[in-house]
Amino acid sequence: MFSRKKFENPYLQGNYAPVTSSLHQTELPCRGTLPADLNGLFVRNGPNPMTPPKASKHHWFVGDGMLHGIRFEQGRALWYRNQPVSANGSTANTHVIGHAGNLYALVEAGGAPVKVDDQLNSLDEPAFENTLPRGLSAHTKFEAATGSIHAMCYDFKRGYRLSYVEIGADNRLAQHKEIKLPSQSMVHDCALTENYILIFDLSITFSPSRLIRRYFPFAWNSKHQARIGLLHRKDLSQGITWFDIAPCYIFHAMNAFEDRAGRVILEAMRYERIFDQNKLGPFGEALPYPTRWTMDVGTRSVTEDQLDDRASEFPRVHPDLEGQETQFGYALGVGRDANALDFNQILKYHRRDDHVAVHQLAPSKMASEPVFVPKHDAKAEDEGYLMSYVFDQDKNTSELIVLDAQNVAAEPIACIELPQRVPFGFHGSWVPG
Numbered sequence: 001m002f003s004r005k006k007f008e009n010p011y012l013q014g015n016y017a018p019v020t021s022s023l024h025q026t027e028l029p030c031r032g033t034l035p036a037d038l039n040g041l042f043v044r045n046g047p048n049p050m051t052p053p054k055a056s057k058h059h060w061f062v063g064d065g066m067l068h069g070i071r072f073e074q075g076r077a078l079w080y081r082n083q084p085v086s087a088n089g090s091t092a093n094t095h096v097i098g099h100a101g102n103l104y105a106l107v108e109a110g111g112a113p114v115k116v117d118d119q120l121n122s123l124d125e126p127a128f129e130n131t132l133p134r135g136l137s138a139h140t141k142f143e144a145a146t147g148s149i150h151a152m153c154y155d156f157k158r159g160y161r162l163s164y165v166e167i168g169a170d171n172r173l174a175q176h177k178e179i180k181l182p183s184q185s186m187v188h189d190c191a192l193t194e195n196y197i198l199i200f201d202l203s204i205t206f207s208p209s210r211l212i213r214r215y216f217p218f219a220w221n222s223k224h225q226a227r228i229g230l231l232h233r234k235d236l237s238q239g240i241t242w243f244d245i246a247p248c249y250i251f252h253a254m255n256a257f258e259d260r261a262g263r264v265i266l267e268a269m270r271y272e273r274i275f276d277q278n279k280l281g282p283f284g285e286a287l288p289y290p291t292r293w294t295m296d297v298g299t300r301s302v303t304e305d306q307l308d309d310r311a312s313e314f315p316r317v318h319p320d321l322e323g324q325e326t327q328f329g330y331a332l333g334v335g336r337d338a339n340a341l342d343f344n345q346i347l348k349y350h351r352r353d354d355h356v357a358v359h360q361l362a363p364s365k366m367a368s369e370p371v372f373v374p375k376h377d378a379k380a381e382d383e384g385y386l387m388s389y390v391f392d393q394d395k396n397t398s399e400l401i402v403l404d405a406q407n408v409a410a411e412p413i414a415c416i417e418l419p420q421r422v423p424f425g426f427h428g429s430w431v432p433g
């Protein structure tokens with residue numbers, strides 16, 4: 001007798017598996033003491049397939065969006081709830097941001113943003129006052145000086161084109177520019193500086209053959225020259241300055257800025273190879289390492305330096321300092337083995353002295369993207385908190401941990417126990433108020 005072993009997709013197992021219920025709980029057990037100045041919503045998005053997908057082809061990036069949020073008021077966690085994202089044919093699953101008093105779930109590749117209310121219900125209302133030419137992106141960069149958000153948007157159905165979009169503080173399209181590319185590149189993130197928006201035209205492009213075979217339709221492409229483009233966002237009539245770089249992929253920029261010499265510095269998590277043999281998710285081929293690219297517009301030269309030997313992902317900085325040089329960055333450690341990931345460190349990069357502070361979780365625990373929440377009336381850049389959903393494999397439960405960002409190695413100042421586990425997901429925001 002022959003038995004066929006059932007294929008187990010790692011992105012449907014353990015805490016990658018979806019949750020099936022939408023819960024609302026108001027009495028949340030809390031260990032430690034929540035700071036009295038915490039007023040706002042912590043909310044995070046992630047894929048949560050609502051109908052069982054085909055396990056042999058399911059990719060982590062696919063699946064309906066599910067929001068998990070906790071409302072804070074004067075040192076109390078008022079409620080936890082989770083709600084699926086679904087409106088106007090979009091189940092945006094990748095990010096959730098606050099902008100101009102609104103809450104939006106976001107996705108890339110042409111999917112529409114979904115407006116969400118303060119109870120996390122999806123709304124059948126147009127996003128961004130119906131001013132966008134088409135879908136947005138999963139990642140936007142906030143420019144504190146103007147209150148605008150900026151994004152690079154791709155859509156493989158539109159061919160070799162990218163759109164730069166700025167949405168003003170009035171929640172309306174402020175400017176946009178169409179950009180032609182030589183390939184149908186996957187452009188997950190972007191970065192901002194004082195004068196530029198950075199374009200990541202890297203080594204993953206649309207793969208028709210994977211689409212035909214019903215796999216996630218983007219793959220490593222050695223034939224496509226990886227490059228970073230600088231678009232002058234204050235004068236869109238200027239051409240883009242391109243810098244060819246070694247083959248790689250970047251899902252996430254930690255930050256970018258211009259130094260005193262006018263050079264553009266990008267710090268981001270670099271994958272040496274990805275989506276090549278592995279068709280199901282981002283991990284399994286090479287780990288992501290924090291890397292700095294220094295681009296000199298005058299000489300058209302670029303240098304590349306790995307910043308640390310700890311693999312990490314989901315980088316964040318202070319939300320008002322995107323595009324400016326920061327002293328600190330934060331990220332999720334992803335362990336040392338691409339095939340046996342562990343997310344049980346939260347990292348704080350002290351950029352001035354290359355020191356990395358580590359919050360080490362218990363072996364059974366795995367964290368998610370750490371979001372920096374500035375303290376009310378903070379004086380120092382790192383005066384605030386790091387929030388992260390943490391899954392306990394032994395108990396099959398999740399909690400939200402709150403770390404003191406000035407002392408990340410210490411025990412959490414508070415842990416909020418949640419009524420169900422929160423699957424590993426992608427990105428979230430702290431929305432004050």
Ligand SMILES: [Fe+2]
Pocket residue numbers: 094138139188251252426427
């Ligand atoms: Fe992302």
